[in-house]
Amino acid sequence: MIEADRAGDVLTLTLARPEKANALTEDMLATLADAVEAARERVLILTGAGKVFSAGADLDEVAAGSLALSPDWDRLSGAVAGFRGLSVAALNGTVAGGAMGMVLACDLRLCVPGAKFFYPVMKLGHLPQPGDPARLSALVGPARAKLILMGGQKITADEARAFGLTDRICDAPVDAARDIAADVLAAGVDHVTAIKGMI
Template sequence: MIALEKDGPLWTVRLDRPAKANSLTRAMLADLVAIAEQAGGAAKALILTGEGRVFSAGADLDEARAGLATDPVWELLSGTLARLPCLTIAALNGTLAGGAFGMALACDIRLAVPDAKFFYPVMKLGFLPQPSDPTRLTALIGPARAKLILMSGVKLTAQQALTYGLIDEITDPAGLLPRARALCEDASAADASHVAAIKRMI
């Protein structure tokens, strides 16, 4: 349910469970961690996207009830992605919800389609967000807007997310992956150490 396409130093990772809104099982999260760990020494750019009309609805409901909602694998994934020396882009093909926020927040750049929605209903569900998510969210959009999402349960449109700084561009669905790949061209053509050095400086 996780598909990986390698085009030389450009890796595209796709959540491929559209019938379940790309909701994430522990096995899928473990696969994503393993791919991210491999990318650290092999990829110069990595695109994370989903199949269908939703990027991810967060945790699989059955597994969430069995403990996945608070499993440390979420934080392991976002931390592994955040530490990658390569350029990382979240190409959000649709709605981003719940625990799936972590992997998108950990990426360097976020693109989204016009009808995407953004919400993280931890207050309503009685869970805490992943430990690093509030910090990364606040760095992007500020503390008050982070509280709107995490404490007031606000659901953002793509345009609001762009205005807030949660995403960097709104892109037509047909052009989403081509745009993400175009943004990876310079990094893919550069020396891996040069990519890593610029990312460290930023």
């Protein structure tokens, strides 16, 4: 349910469970975290199959076990944040719940015009992943972070772009991610890492 495509120095990980809105199971979450931790490419692209990037945690598994509290959520976000090259969330649709963690940890976020952003931790009675509030606040500011996390608001693509939550709205985010990554792929690995570290 996670498809990995390696093309040169680009690793594309696709959430491939469109019939369930790419809701993340424990196995999917662990597979993603393992793949990002092991990645040695210069560019990482995260995307989804179908019309939704991810609905977050699989609610059946949440009800049946400990998925909501799994340490793999934070392990995945930490791995994305620590990725040595350029990481891009190429959002083919809406992002909800725990799936926001890996998106917030990416260097860049590109989305289709119809995407929405929703993190209903207040309504569901869960705390967000440990690193998410600070990453969200760094992108959109404290008040807008509270609007999303405490007010439970669904943010449209246009609002997300205006807030600074996304960097570009485009019809083909994976293609746009590859275009943006061209200079990274033409540079040396140490140069890429050095500039990312300086930023």
